[in-house]
Structure formats: structure tokens, C-alpha cells
Amino acid sequence: MIGFIGLGAMGQAIAANILKAGFELTVYNRTPDKTKDLQQAGARVAGSVAELCSNADIVLTMITDDAVLAQLTGGENGMLAHLRRDALHISLSTISPAFSDALAAQHAARDQQYVAAPVFGKPDVAALAKLWIANAGSAAAKEKARPVLEAIGQGIYDFGEKPGAANLVKLSGNFIIAAMIETLAEAYTLGEKNGVSRHDMHEFFTSTLFPVPIYKNYGRLIADHNYLPVGGAPKILQKDMRLVNEVAAHSSVAMPFANIVHNRMIAMANANVQEDWVGFARQAATEAGL
Amino acid sequence: MIGFIGLGAMGQAIAANILKAGFELTVYNRTPDKTKDLQQAGARVAGSVAELCSNADIVLTMITDDAVLAQLTGGENGMLAHLRRDALHISLSTISPAFSDALAAQHAARDQQYVAAPVFGKPDVAALAKLWIANAGSAAAKEKARPVLEAIGQGIYDFGEKPGAANLVKLSGNFIIAAMIETLAEAYTLGEKNGVSRHDMHEFFTSTLFPVPIYKNYGRLIADHNYLPVGGAPKILQKDMRLVNEVAAHSSVAMPFANIVHNRMIAMANANVQEDWVGFARQAATEAGL
Amino acid sequence: MIGFIGLGAMGQAIAANILKAGFELTVYNRTPDKTKDLQQAGARVAGSVAELCSNADIVLTMITDDAVLAQLTGGENGMLAHLRRDALHISLSTISPAFSDALAAQHAARDQQYVAAPVFGKPDVAALAKLWIANAGSAAAKEKARPVLEAIGQGIYDFGEKPGAANLVKLSGNFIIAAMIETLAEAYTLGEKNGVSRHDMHEFFTSTLFPVPIYKNYGRLIADHNYLPVGGAPKILQKDMRLVNEVAAHSSVAMPFANIVHNRMIAMANANVQEDWVGFARQAATEAGL
Amino acid sequence: MIGFIGLGAMGQAIAANILKAGFELTVYNRTPDKTKDLQQAGARVAGSVAELCSNADIVLTMITDDAVLAQLTGGENGMLAHLRRDALHISLSTISPAFSDALAAQHAARDQQYVAAPVFGKPDVAALAKLWIANAGSAAAKEKARPVLEAIGQGIYDFGEKPGAANLVKLSGNFIIAAMIETLAEAYTLGEKNGVSRHDMHEFFTSTLFPVPIYKNYGRLIADHNYLPVGGAPKILQKDMRLVNEVAAHSSVAMPFANIVHNRMIAMANANVQEDWVGFARQAATEAGL
Known part of the structure; x- marks a missing residue:
């Protein structure tokens, strides 16, 4: 199962394409009304980050900035605490390279995977699954991320092992x-x-x-x-x-x-x-x- | 007859294309050795600006800057003094809009025509006759310039009556x-x-x-x-x-x-x-x- | 006799101090109402630049910019045409060094003298005769200017023979x-x-x-x-x-x-x-x- | 007893004046050879931050940047751990306002006092006890700091309760x-x-x-x-x-x-x-x- 957190205009458009591509999708958003369209389109809605993470193989996040993503990933209710061993976090957000690398290390310490996959394109481009994606992380993590990223973009460009490079x-x-x-x-x-x-x-x-x-x-x-x-x-x-x-x-x-x-x-x-x-x-x- | 003054790398490439297009061409350059290739290709070489201008219907100039073009056009040996009535000066140079407009007025006072036709492209692009040309001046002058400009560029874009606009x-x-x-x-x-x-x-x-x-x-x-x-x-x-x-x-x-x-x-x-x-x-x- | 042209806020304050210092003063301004206070204080008012210049040993100008000073000095009614031989033009204005040097040459061609003497200080400082003055021109011209400049400033600093240096x-x-x-x-x-x-x-x-x-x-x-x-x-x-x-x-x-x-x-x-x-x-x- | 940590050029000059003013002084520096002159002038030399802090009423620090000061204050051998209750940390360093405020909070949580007192002046000015000091912190802490700061500067300027303001x-x-x-x-x-x-x-x-x-x-x-x-x-x-x-x-x-x-x-x-x-x-x- 794929999880998706962060349903702003970009997040909704991207999540919709993941669903369209045939993936089983569970979504979560702090303000729950943004989940409606996706729910109608077939997505499950999780009541918490912990619930979403505990069942997911891959979780994508599309979040405003370092601070909000730190809040989402850290703490006792956060992604780090609840993501399964070997599960993969795909971070689509525009965040600082340093925070991205630090987050990668935190996931690694829990045997979780992490790739940075920030995207280029406005919401209308995202809706057409025509995003361009800069991608960085371990070879295994990038391999696992590929089918999902192919469902949302028109091109994936590899920037090596260090996630911050993509950011x-x-x-x-x-x-x-x-x-x-x-x-x-x-x-x-x-x-x-x-x-x-x-x-x-x-x-x-x-x-x-x-x-x-x-x-x-x-x-x-x-x-x-x-x-x-x-x-x-x-x-x-x-x-x-x-x-x-x-x-x-x-x-x-x-x-x-x-x-x-x-x-x-x-x-x-x-x-x-x-x-x-x-x-x-x-x-x-x-x-x-x- | 077409005249061409200013045989730097750009000027030589452009003049060669005018010749290739079948126009009768006379060239002039302050340092005469730059005229050799064109002469071999069929161009006549004038001994002075006055000589070149006195026989030309159209004279193109490709000159460094305002000061050099002012020297070339002004004075008793200059283009303004020797260009025929109704002859056309096509200025390809990157000069100031104000000087271009002033020069247009000086030509007009002598019943001569003037268009600004600065070009985009490096010498290799000029050699392929693939320049882009911004063009401004009176409708009649632009009409007269068109066949020559078509021989040197891949597109001519009109910016109205005021020559300085093209510059x-x-x-x-x-x-x-x-x-x-x-x-x-x-x-x-x-x-x-x-x-x-x-x-x-x-x-x-x-x-x-x-x-x-x-x-x-x-x-x-x-x-x-x-x-x-x-x-x-x-x-x-x-x-x-x-x-x-x-x-x-x-x-x-x-x-x-x-x-x-x-x-x-x-x-x-x-x-x-x-x-x-x-x-x-x-x-x-x-x-x-x- | 001293002449003064340009009675903005700065000019009026400076001219008043020349008068206070005991010099015989004639003033001129394009808009004549600005001459009233100085007239009451004992200045003569000239009806034209020509009239003012024809009787003056020294003329000070305090003018907006190059263009206005060029108009004032040039032409058949201008300072250059009407200033006497050996008379001195003291330019207090903030103008371009190049124009200042050019003006100096024009005066010299008529055996007239010129110094650049731009001033530092707002109108209230000018009123107290506390301006700082940067001064440049020929030694003879600066010597002749000194008594007048001492009447309007608290310090005169020499920047050599080239007037533009002071500007x-x-x-x-x-x-x-x-x-x-x-x-x-x-x-x-x-x-x-x-x-x-x-x-x-x-x-x-x-x-x-x-x-x-x-x-x-x-x-x-x-x-x-x-x-x-x-x-x-x-x-x-x-x-x-x-x-x-x-x-x-x-x-x-x-x-x-x-x-x-x-x-x-x-x-x-x-x-x-x-x-x-x-x-x-x-x-x-x-x-x-x- | 007064402690001083950070004996670069500025630190040595300042510490010397504290000694001259009659205060009992203990100094510490990571590279011990910088303590020699002060030792000869009467200062005691502590072997560690902990030793220095455990006996001091006031400790001044003059440190390169946030990171080095964070290292010095934090950890089990740091100032926070070893400074006595009610002891005062006077931070002379040029650090970020945010870190200064955070450090103040950490000291307060241990019932320790903190003032920011960054100084203006090069080492030669420091040697003459002519520094200008911007000072901020609680009224009590500033009161306690005053005699020491008066020994090193020519003027102390108050910027309120929030230490970061002085920084x-x-x-x-x-x-x-x-x-x-x-x-x-x-x-x-x-x-x-x-x-x-x-x-x-x-x-x-x-x-x-x-x-x-x-x-x-x-x-x-x-x-x-x-x-x-x-x-x-x-x-x-x-x-x-x-x-x-x-x-x-x-x-x-x-x-x-x-x-x-x-x-x-x-x-x-x-x-x-x-x-x-x-x-x-x-x-x-x-x-x-x-």
C-alpha cells in the first residue's frame, strides 16, 4: 500500500495520478476536508499519520517546509516512529538539502528507506502527470520509488546517493x-x-x-x-x-x-x-x- | 548596387551571404586586408566611403559603437555627405537607440533613408544566414531593405517606425x-x-x-x-x-x-x-x- | 561687480552672504520673483544674462544640471557670448566632470576664466556661510575666486587644475x-x-x-x-x-x-x-x- | 572570583584590564600557551572549563561563533553543567541573537544568570579599556555585570531585557x-x-x-x-x-x-x-x- 501525506494543490494532483495508475492509496491531511475528492476516487483516508504509516510500503510527502516536515516525521506520533522496517519515504517537498540528508540518516537508523524526489511543475502540470523529477538516495530506494514516480512525472533524473543533491x-x-x-x-x-x-x-x-x-x-x-x-x-x-x-x-x-x-x-x-x-x-x- | 562597410567577423559573414544571394556588392573597410576573401568571392572593393556611397542604392553598416559610426557617417568624407538621394542606410550595429534616431533624422534631412536592423547571432550563425533581425524605420525603407535582410537572416521582426526601437x-x-x-x-x-x-x-x-x-x-x-x-x-x-x-x-x-x-x-x-x-x-x- | 545666476533655495542663501560680505551684487533668475529678497537686501537685478555678464568681473552660477547650464552658457544670449575678457565664471553646481571640463575649455577659448566650486551643505548651512567647497581650476582663477568663496563657506579644498576634479x-x-x-x-x-x-x-x-x-x-x-x-x-x-x-x-x-x-x-x-x-x-x- | 574563557587577541586584552582593575581572575583557553602573559600578570589558570566555572561568580566568554560557544556551554564538561547557581555568564562574543536568547533560557533553567555584552573596538582599543559595550539581559544580571564591564569599556549601552537585542x-x-x-x-x-x-x-x-x-x-x-x-x-x-x-x-x-x-x-x-x-x-x- 502507498501512503500520501500533504494534500495541497500539488499533493492532490499527484495523489490522484498515483490512484489512476492502479496503486492502492491511503491519504492523510491535517485539514481533513482536502481528502474528499481522493476518497471519492477510491483512496482510503487514514485518521492519523501513525495509522497511515503502520500499513504502508511507501509513503510520499508533499509538505511546505523543513519545520512542518520535521513535525510530521518526528515525535511519538511521527513517521519515523511508525513507519515499518524497510518501508520507503519519498519526499517530494522543496526542503533544505541539509534537512533532507539529516532525515535520510534518521530513517536509516530505523532501517527505513528515504529518497528525495522534488518535482518541477505547477499544479496543472502535476494533474497531467508531466512533472520533472530530480531524484537522489540509495540505489535500492530509488529502484523501489521508480514505479510510483513514473506514475506522476514525465522524466526522472538521478542525482546520486546523497538525497540533499536532489533538493x-x-x-x-x-x-x-x-x-x-x-x-x-x-x-x-x-x-x-x-x-x-x-x-x-x-x-x-x-x-x-x-x-x-x-x-x-x-x-x-x-x-x-x-x-x-x-x-x-x-x-x-x-x-x-x-x-x-x-x-x-x-x-x-x-x-x-x-x-x-x-x-x-x-x-x-x-x-x-x-x-x-x-x-x-x-x-x-x-x-x-x- | 549594395555597399557594405565594417568587415569584422560578423560583417564578413553577412556580406558573403549578400553576395551569395546574387546581389552586386561593393565593400569597404578601414583596414583593407579584411576585404580579400570577399573580393575573391566577387565583391568590388571601394577605396573610400565616399566612393562606395556615391554608387550605392543601399549601404549596410556593421560597426563597433556610436562613436565609430558617428565618424563614419559625419564629416565631409562621411556617408551622409556622399550617399545619394533616396539611397538607404541599413544599420546592423548594436548602437544606442538615441543615436540611431538621431542618425535617422540626419539622413531624412538629406532625403536619404535609414532603417535600424540589429541582428542576433554569433558569426557562425551569421555564416549560415540564420540571424534573427529586429527591424524598425519607415514602411518604405523597411520594404526596400527586406530582400537584403532576407538574404542574411532567418526571420525579420518589425518594431515600427522609430528606428531606435529595434536598437x-x-x-x-x-x-x-x-x-x-x-x-x-x-x-x-x-x-x-x-x-x-x-x-x-x-x-x-x-x-x-x-x-x-x-x-x-x-x-x-x-x-x-x-x-x-x-x-x-x-x-x-x-x-x-x-x-x-x-x-x-x-x-x-x-x-x-x-x-x-x-x-x-x-x-x-x-x-x-x-x-x-x-x-x-x-x-x-x-x-x-x- | 559680482553676478549671481540661479536663485533656488541654495542660490538665494549663498547670494545673500556675498552681499553681507560687502560685495556689490547683481542677480538674475529665470523666474524673476525669486530676486525680491535679495533686491531688498541691496542687490541689483539684471533683466537678462547678457546684461548681468556685460558688467561683471565674476559670475557665480548655481544651476540644476548640465542641460540647463549648457543653455545658460551657450547661444547668442549666453554667458560665453557676453562675459568680458578675463572675467571669471565660478560654477557652484553639481554637474558632470566632463561638462565642467568642456565648459572650462569654452571659456578659455574666449580668454575667460572658469573654476568649479561645488558646495556641500543644505540651504540652512548655506545661510550660515558654513558650506564646504571643493575647488578646481587654474591657479589664477582660484586666487581670484577665493575672497568670494570665503564669504560663503567655512573651508575651501583644492583639487588641482582640472575643474572636473572638483565636480x-x-x-x-x-x-x-x-x-x-x-x-x-x-x-x-x-x-x-x-x-x-x-x-x-x-x-x-x-x-x-x-x-x-x-x-x-x-x-x-x-x-x-x-x-x-x-x-x-x-x-x-x-x-x-x-x-x-x-x-x-x-x-x-x-x-x-x-x-x-x-x-x-x-x-x-x-x-x-x-x-x-x-x-x-x-x-x-x-x-x-x- | 571572575573567570574568563577565550584568549584570542581581544580576549587577552580584555582579561588584562579586568586584572588591572583589581579583580581576582582565573582564565582558561583551549590552547594553553595563550594564558602565559595573563598568568605572569597575576591570573590563575584553570585546567578545564569545569574547574574554572565551579569557583566563579562571573564568567566572561569571548568566543568565535555560535558553534564554538555551544560546545563550550553544552555537554557534561560545559559551562551550563558546572556554573554555580546564581553565577553570571557575560557573553562578549559576536553571536546570533537567536542563539544568545536560547543560551539565556538554558542558564535560567539552571538558576544561572546571563547577559549579552558584545563589544565594539579592535584589540588596541580593548587594551586601552576603551571598548563600547551593548548590553542586554535581566536588570539584576546587568547590575552584577556592570563593575566588570566598566573595567573594560568606556561606555555601556542598555538594550533591554532580551539578550539577543545586544547581539x-x-x-x-x-x-x-x-x-x-x-x-x-x-x-x-x-x-x-x-x-x-x-x-x-x-x-x-x-x-x-x-x-x-x-x-x-x-x-x-x-x-x-x-x-x-x-x-x-x-x-x-x-x-x-x-x-x-x-x-x-x-x-x-x-x-x-x-x-x-x-x-x-x-x-x-x-x-x-x-x-x-x-x-x-x-x-x-x-x-x-x-
Whole structure:
């Protein structure tokens, strides 16, 4: 049996695909109403983490951050205490590499398995089972995880034995996306202030140098001054950018671009704006008097 | 007859394609030895700008910067003085929008035509006639330029009547590329310092989110710590980044990323390193102690 | 006879001290109502730049920027055309070093003298004749300027023969002040968000490491979240920061702090806020959610 | 009896003044040879932390960072285990506010007292008992600490009951100093590249706007391109800048200047240069090609 904990927008979409792929699935969420759709689709609902873990071969988690995952895994009611020997924890969350490695060690000390398998894609991509997955952990654990991950993604990329490596790739990827958004925000703002249409620029760059969906989709929103739909809450994205900067600081890497997108997310989170990082474009436009 | 002035690596590749397309071509270069290959391929060589201009219907220029182009166009031996009435000047150079607009006005005052047609692509792309061209000027001038531009590029994109708009798009594009390079340099450096292979990261990102040549090619060099071949001299690229920042300053746009890539180019130009902007990756690596 | 052109808040305060020191003074201002107080205090009012210049041994100018000073000095009604042979132009304005040097050359071509003498101090300091003056030009011109400058400042500092040197020092000084403000804004904001009183921090730092008026005065405003009185219009200070960045760009100097304070001023000028650079503290506070 | 742990350059100078003031002093250092001078001056030398603590009313610590202080205070041989009931720990170190507060709670749980009393000043200032001290903790603990702190400093500033507040002030102060250095480095570099003497600029600014020792002393080194003597090891100063950025990140404050000086310290620490933050000036000069 497969267990799934953490039914936010991403978690629900992923869990649904696991079910569709024919796996027996039990789900758990702190706020129980999020389990309804999955229950109707055939999932069992566990009343507690302990109950879910005690019967599962594999448990996937999709959780906000280090702190919440630490709470979920630790303590007398936590995953570590209740997961069976040889059971596998697949962590899909965007967490710090250091915490991921520490968690792996804790599982190993209980003869449990752990892989980090953070995913790239918004909820609509998750719903189509088209996520890209960075995967790291022991060969045996990755082998065991493979059929489940294949049910939710379009590609699994191996980053070795150390789980934190996959988490670092996920953080790096989010940084790259954030930097791409800031770049386009600055460029299109420069255009608009100089009488060049944002849309013409967008068409040009995404027809020539950057003809890929991520440029087309984010760039379209930026060209439109359109900050909806929201792909990730500001507090979550702020956390991601904070983690990038923390890892950089602790490994002595200067990342001036990462500093800037972090500051952008801080300002957004403090302003309580319900926008994701496309909101960088609003900040750039506001600073430019648009 | 078509004239071509400015036979650097880009200029030679472009002029050769004009010739190949069947146009009658006369070329001029300040240092005459660069005309040899084209002469062998069938081009005439003019002894002066005045001689070239006096017989040409269209003259293309591919020149380093505003100052050199001002020298070439102005004065008693310059293009403005010698170009025929109704002749067309196609400026391929990466120059400031303000100078491009001023030059257009000077040509108009002499009943000459002017279009800005800056190009995207390195010399190898130019040789394949695969440049992308941003084009702006009067409808009549653009119409007249079209057959020549079609001989050198794979796509022509219209940015309206004001020539400077095309130059602004070119500057914006160079900024976007520079920012992409800095982004990958920071990300891959973060990976390497944390035990994740630069190449694995590169394969992942260019197989998933960014599967386009510009990411693959620049990213490969960055992953390899390889700073050759040099696509543009540091002084030229410094000039491009300076122009981006100048246009931003004069149009009151805050561009923190553009500031950073400008500073990177300043440091490279001062260090007399023969590297193009891929050298950002060396700077990032050095700062990180790699 | 001494002439004075440019009667903003600074100009009026300075001109009044020239009068108080016993010099015969004639003033001119584009908007004539600003001459009233000085006229009552004994100054003559000229009807034009030409009239003022034709009778003056020394003319001081206190003008917004390069463009306005170029208009004032050039053309058939300008200072260059009407200043007498051997007359001296003392430029108090915050202008670009390059323009200052160019203007010096134009005066020299007419056997007129020129010194750059930009001043440090707000209008209240100017009123007390306590300005600090950076001075550069030929030895003879500086000698001739000395008695007048002594009437308006508390100290004259020599920066050699090249006038632009004094202007560069003025720009550098404004950058240093702007950077000090940003520094205190960040520090006090960090304190407040962590439960430490801005005022306690202010008292501490200005009693210990930084016991000087410029830290006490600007720091007090920052500690108070008080953005009045306005010492300089945003557009003027934006111009100053733009000039710092332009000089840096043209002399190939990377100035990351100067980039940031420039961006702050751009945002303020675009927001049409009537605040001087103390408004950096409002920006920092807003970004921090205060 | 007073105990003192941590005999680096700062610790030795401070401990010597405690002895001079007439206090009975016992010292401990991990590497015992650093105790010699103090022993000759009359201090007793303890063989272990436990021995020192078991007899002390007050123990001062001057320790590199959170991790080393955590090791010193925790465990079965640590200060927490061996300090007497009602004994006072005065922490002089530059540590994170969060760790300082946590340590205070641990002491309180054992009925021990704790004050944070980080100090400003280099070893030469410490030797003159001229340190400035930011102080926070319970009223009783601060009262008890006062006579000792008066023996080592010229001023004690109260930041309330929460110890971390004093540590935050210390971190802020180090940030302010670092930002001052970067500011002067950029300004003097701009001057030199434009033909203005660094020394003339230095004389001007420290005679007029900034006539205080901290500007005069650091500015002199920067003007001289002189990076000696070293006031603090790069790794220590990198840690300080990292802590500033971490506190900023966790309290959601955007600090662009703090980002930059952090990056400067990262580059210096990675380069294994034995210079303190005055080395920012070398970086600025190198980037500018000087």
C-alpha cells in the first residue's frame, strides 16, 4: 500500500495520478476536508499519520517546509516512529538539502528507506502527470520509488546517493526560474518606458532565442501585467529563495542574482500580496513609474 | 548596387551571404586586408566611403559603437555627405537607440533613408544566414531593405517606425542573454560547491525546462568551465551593457540585474581577459574559491 | 561687480552672504520673483544674462544640471557670448566632470576664466556661510575666486587644475551620503523588525562610532520615520546618482552600492514623492512590511 | 572570583584590564600557551572549563561563533553543567541573537544568570579599556555585570531585557562599518580612475563631513591601498556578515547593502587572503583595473 501525506494543490494532483495508475492509496491531511475528492476516487483516508504509516510500503510527502516536515516525521506520533522496517519515504517537498540528508540518516537508523524526489511543475502540470523529477538516495530506494514516480512525472533524473543533491537541484531550478522572471520583467519594463511594446518584445524573444513554454507562459503574464493565476504562495516562494541564499551562505558562494530575487520575495510576502514571483514584474513596473 | 562597410567577423559573414544571394556588392573597410576573401568571392572593393556611397542604392553598416559610426557617417568624407538621394542606410550595429534616431533624422534631412536592423547571432550563425533581425524605420525603407535582410537572416521582426526601437530590442536581448549566463553561472557554482555535478545539472535543466540551443550552448561552456571560443570582445560587450544601463538611467528604470552584469563586464574588460560574457562563470567560480 | 545666476533655495542663501560680505551684487533668475529678497537686501537685478555678464568681473552660477547650464552658457544670449575678457565664471553646481571640463575649455577659448566650486551643505548651512567647497581650476582663477568663496563657506579644498576634479569630488560626496543613509535605513529596519528600538540604535551609534552631525541629523530622521524637511528634490538627487553611475561607467569602475542608491532614487522620482534621499528609509521600511 | 574563557587577541586584552582593575581572575583557553602573559600578570589558570566555572561568580566568554560557544556551554564538561547557581555568564562574543536568547533560557533553567555584552573596538582599543559595550539581559544580571564591564569599556549601552537585542546591535554595527568601508572603497576608486588623488579625497571628507576616527582610520588604509594590520580574520568577518543576512532573512528584511558586503567577505574568505574588510578596497580596485 502507498501512503500520501500533504494534500495541497500539488499533493492532490499527484495523489490522484498515483490512484489512476492502479496503486492502492491511503491519504492523510491535517485539514481533513482536502481528502474528499481522493476518497471519492477510491483512496482510503487514514485518521492519523501513525495509522497511515503502520500499513504502508511507501509513503510520499508533499509538505511546505523543513519545520512542518520535521513535525510530521518526528515525535511519538511521527513517521519515523511508525513507519515499518524497510518501508520507503519519498519526499517530494522543496526542503533544505541539509534537512533532507539529516532525515535520510534518521530513517536509516530505523532501517527505513528515504529518497528525495522534488518535482518541477505547477499544479496543472502535476494533474497531467508531466512533472520533472530530480531524484537522489540509495540505489535500492530509488529502484523501489521508480514505479510510483513514473506514475506522476514525465522524466526522472538521478542525482546520486546523497538525497540533499536532489533538493539542491530543486532549489537551483527555482532560482533559475525566479531569475528568468526578473530578467524579463526588467527587459519588458525597459521596453515599455522607451515606447516599445511589451508584447512585441515577448513575441520576438519567444519566437527566436527562447521558444520554450516556460518563457512563453511566464513572459506572457509579464507582458500582460497579469499576476494571476498564482502558482505558489509568496510565503512559500520566499522560503525557497531564503533556502537558496542559506545554502549559498553556508557553502560560501556569492550569488548576487539570488540576493535580488530573495529581496523581491521578501517585499512581496511582507506586502501580503497574493501573487507568485510573476509579481517581480509588478515591482519592476512600480519602480519605473508604470 | 549594395555597399557594405565594417568587415569584422560578423560583417564578413553577412556580406558573403549578400553576395551569395546574387546581389552586386561593393565593400569597404578601414583596414583593407579584411576585404580579400570577399573580393575573391566577387565583391568590388571601394577605396573610400565616399566612393562606395556615391554608387550605392543601399549601404549596410556593421560597426563597433556610436562613436565609430558617428565618424563614419559625419564629416565631409562621411556617408551622409556622399550617399545619394533616396539611397538607404541599413544599420546592423548594436548602437544606442538615441543615436540611431538621431542618425535617422540626419539622413531624412538629406532625403536619404535609414532603417535600424540589429541582428542576433554569433558569426557562425551569421555564416549560415540564420540571424534573427529586429527591424524598425519607415514602411518604405523597411520594404526596400527586406530582400537584403532576407538574404542574411532567418526571420525579420518589425518594431515600427522609430528606428531606435529595434536598437532597444537588441540591447534588451543582449541583457537577457547576459542575465541567463549569470544565472546559470551562479546555479552551477552552487551545485559544484555542494557536491552536485555541474554537468548533471546542465543535462537536467536543458532537458526539461530549458531545452533550447542558447541554454544548451552557453550552459555547456559554463558547465565545462570553458571560456572559449570568444563570441564578442570584452570591450564590445561592456559597451553593450553600458548602453543598457544608460538607456535605463535616462528612462528612469531600475534594473538591478543589468547593474550586476554590467559590473561583471567592467571587471572583465579591466582584467584584459580575452573572454566573452561566459567569463561571468569564471568570476562566480573564483569568488566561490573554485 | 559680482553676478549671481540661479536663485533656488541654495542660490538665494549663498547670494545673500556675498552681499553681507560687502560685495556689490547683481542677480538674475529665470523666474524673476525669486530676486525680491535679495533686491531688498541691496542687490541689483539684471533683466537678462547678457546684461548681468556685460558688467561683471565674476559670475557665480548655481544651476540644476548640465542641460540647463549648457543653455545658460551657450547661444547668442549666453554667458560665453557676453562675459568680458578675463572675467571669471565660478560654477557652484553639481554637474558632470566632463561638462565642467568642456565648459572650462569654452571659456578659455574666449580668454575667460572658469573654476568649479561645488558646495556641500543644505540651504540652512548655506545661510550660515558654513558650506564646504571643493575647488578646481587654474591657479589664477582660484586666487581670484577665493575672497568670494570665503564669504560663503567655512573651508575651501583644492583639487588641482582640472575643474572636473572638483565636480567628481562633489558627486562622490553625494554618493557617500546616499550610501550612509541606505546603510542606516537597513540597520534600523533590521533592528525594528527584531524588537530593538530604532532610537536606541541611533543613540548608540551616534554616541560611539559616528558622533558627527551628518549621522546624527540624517539618522534622527531615519529613526523617526520622518521624511521632512526635504533637502533636495527627488529629480535633482536622481540626477546626482545618475551622474555618479555615468562617470563610473565611462571610467570602467564597478560601484554596486552606487547602483543601489541610484535605483532607490529612480523609484522615488517615479513615485512623485516629495522626499529627499531620507526616503530610502521609507522604501526599506515598506519592503520590510513596516 | 571572575573567570574568563577565550584568549584570542581581544580576549587577552580584555582579561588584562579586568586584572588591572583589581579583580581576582582565573582564565582558561583551549590552547594553553595563550594564558602565559595573563598568568605572569597575576591570573590563575584553570585546567578545564569545569574547574574554572565551579569557583566563579562571573564568567566572561569571548568566543568565535555560535558553534564554538555551544560546545563550550553544552555537554557534561560545559559551562551550563558546572556554573554555580546564581553565577553570571557575560557573553562578549559576536553571536546570533537567536542563539544568545536560547543560551539565556538554558542558564535560567539552571538558576544561572546571563547577559549579552558584545563589544565594539579592535584589540588596541580593548587594551586601552576603551571598548563600547551593548548590553542586554535581566536588570539584576546587568547590575552584577556592570563593575566588570566598566573595567573594560568606556561606555555601556542598555538594550533591554532580551539578550539577543545586544547581539543584534553588534551585528548591525559590524554591518554599518562594512558598508562604510565599501562606500569609501567605491568612492576613492572612482576618484583614482578619474585622476583625483585618493588622499586628497580622504583629507577632504574626513576634515568636513566625517571627521571621526573610524572614517579617518579605515579611510586612510583605503586611500593607501594598505590592507594591514588585519583587525579580524576573513572567516570571522564572513561569519558576522552571514549572521546579518541570516537575521535579515528570518525577520523578512531586504538588505541589499548587506548582501553585497557579505559577498565581498565570501570572496575574501575563499581566496584565503589574510586581510580584514579593508580588503573590500582591494576588490574594488581590482575590478576597476587598478
